[in-house]
Amino acid sequence: MNGEYMIYMVITGVLSAIGMFVGNRLKSKFNYYSQVALQNGMSGAEIANAMLKHYGISDVQVVQGKGFLSDHYNPSTKTIALSPDVFAGRSVAAAAVAAHECGHAVQHDTSYSMLELRSSLVPFVKYASAAQQWLLIMALMLLGTIPQLLLVVIIAFAVTTAFSFVTLPVEFDASKRALAWLDETGITQGAEYDGAKDALWWAAITYVSAALASLVTLLYLVMRYAGSR
Numbered sequence: 248m249n250g251e252y253m254i255y256m257v258i259t260g261v262l263s264a265i266g267m268f269v270g271n272r273l274k275s276k277f278n279y280y281s282q283v284a285l286q287n288g289m290s291g292a293e294i295a296n297a298m299l300k301h302y303g304i305s306d307v308q309v310v311q312g313k314g315f316l317s318d319h320y321n322p323s324t325k326t327i328a329l330s331p332d333v334f335a336g337r338s339v340a341a342a343a344v345a346a347h348e349c350g351h352a353v354q355h356d357t358s359y360s361m362l363e364l365r366s367s368l369v370p371f372v373k374y375a376s377a378a379q380q381w382l383l384i385m386a387l388m389l390l391g392t393i394p395q396l397l398l399v400v401i402i403a404f405a406v407t408t409a410f411s412f413v414t415l416p417v418e419f420d421a422s423k424r425a426l427a428w429l430d431e432t433g434i435t436q437g438a439e440y441d442g443a444k445d446a447l448w449w450a451a452i453t454y455v456s457a458a459l460a461s462l463v464t465l466l467y468l469v470m471r472y473a474g475s476r
Contacts, residue, residue, distance in 0.1 A: 255467040262463060266456040273449045277316060280340035280442045281332060287434065291333040291341035298349040298428055307352045311335075318344050320351035322366055327352060339435065343443035346429050347450070350421030361416045372410045379403040397472045404465045411458035418454050422447040 289297070295309045312318065312328035320327050327348045333341045354362040382400045426444055429435040435443050 255463065258463050259460070262456065262460045266453075266460060269449065269452050269456050273446075273453055274316070276446050276449050277340050277344075280343070280446050281336060281338045283339040283439070283442055285337055285339060285342055285434075285439060286436065288337055289342070289434065290335055290337050291329050291345035292335070294342050294434060295327055295329065295345040295349050297432075297434070298346055298425075299352060301428065301432065302349075302353050302356065304352055304356050307356075309334075316344075318348050320348045320355070322351075322355045322362070325352075325355075339439050339442040340446055342429060342435055342439075343425065343446045344450075346425035346434075346443075347421050347447055349428075350424035351417070353424055354417065354421060359417075359420065361413060361420070365410065365413045365417050368406070368410045368413065371406050375403040375406040379407065397468065401465065401468050401472060404461070404468055408458070408461040408465045411454070411461045414454055415451075415458060418451050422451055 292309050292311070299305075299307055299309070307320075307325045307327060309327045309329065311334040312330055314330055315332065317330045318328065318333055327345075329345055329348065333344045335341075351362065353359075379400060382396065382403060385396060426440070426447065429443055430440055
């Protein structure tokens with residue numbers, strides 16, 4: 248198994264480096280486009296409310312959240328929480344992020360199948376994520392005596408990996424809806440639209456990187472379990 252472990256470590260190292268690069272690139276893009284003002288002068292909160300109104304969604308509230316790049320849509324409370332820089336920002340970055348989160352609200356309103364599937368996995372992911380790290384350590388320590396414990400870890404990782412891959416179409420579709428609306432309404436024009444598209448592309452790539460890293464770990468654990476039998 249040493250050869251498999253070395254391959255796993257190399258691939259994990261490469262994916263970790265890619266993940267760090269993508270994360271830093273996203274922050275850099277957001278900071279850059281945060282300095283590019285919108286010609287119409289609208290804030291992220293105003294854009295979010297305008298998009299919701301455009302799609303006839305009246306039961307979703309736009310609120311100011313906390314932190315940096317912490318923007319999200321909560322389908323259970325029907326709230327769009329925008330980070331301070333996005334909520335009050337009047338920039339290309341604020342427009343892109345606000346519209347993207349509204350894209351999730353539109354998905355929810357139209358019963359987008361992948362969002363519904365993702366939401367159904369959330370309760371399982373919470374338990375799997377909380378347990379898998381501790382279980383992994385125990386499973387690898389006791390692999391020679393209790394190999395079945397590693398199977399439990401594999402199931403937990405399979406759940407979180409499936410969640411990561413289900414998240415991909417949800418995020419890409421939300422960005423697609425956001426960009427289409429920004430373009431059709433003229434909220435962003437010319438270089439502004441190109442900037443919004445660029446920022447959302449890098450945001451989506453962070454999810455791709457995370458999904459691949461999760462898949463590599465899952466495959467490694469499966470190989471370890473198969474080799475222990």
